Amino acid sequence: DQQVKQNSPSLSVQEGRISILNCDYTNSMFDYFLWYKKYPAEGPTFLISISSIKDKNEDGRFTVFLNKSAKHLSLHIVPSQPGDSAVYFCAARNNNAGNMLTFGGGTRLMVKP
């Protein structure tokens, strides 16, 4: 099941620069998208979400962009900080299965001081 894909398993960025994490999906019934951050030995922590009726949502250093025609979303973190180093998961909700999230495989972000 590859409905949500994060093609980059890892990303390394210098502190202060922009981190861009990408996510692609195949199911056109997805209508709500979320990004979660996960540290080792902890559960996923919600970061930011976007509804399919929008193309951008911003919260502080985090911005999520949605391109519905390309079935692509991205998370921008700027400026990146060492504390941002974690695994980032993209997740999507199916309009027909309202309380189920489908997760991508995650991207490990390493922010170097």
Added chain:
Amino acid sequence: EPEVTQTPSHQVTQMGQEVILRCVPISNHLYFYWYRQILGQKVEFLVSFYNNEISEKSEIFDDQFSVERPDGSNFTLKIRSTKLEDSAMYFCASSEQGLSTGELFFGEGSRLTVL
């Protein structure tokens, strides 16, 4: 800050044994979930629970699995006869209003190792 708590943090069991994983969701939340992550794989949805009944479940959630909210605060996942492939990190989550308006709050997970 309110949080979802899970016990045990790690359980080791023999194949064929029954396991119960426990969760205390955030107190004013109405929707409860179990997800799991097999080592090196994706986080996968197992089941959602609302108003004392299962609202959705995945193909993974077969007859070996059951959920219960026994006392109004705990939310449990039972695996009746564990298999090797049930070894995973199991995450409980809760939300106030379901996914339409809010995100899930996850616990720290219970690691299940089946030998």
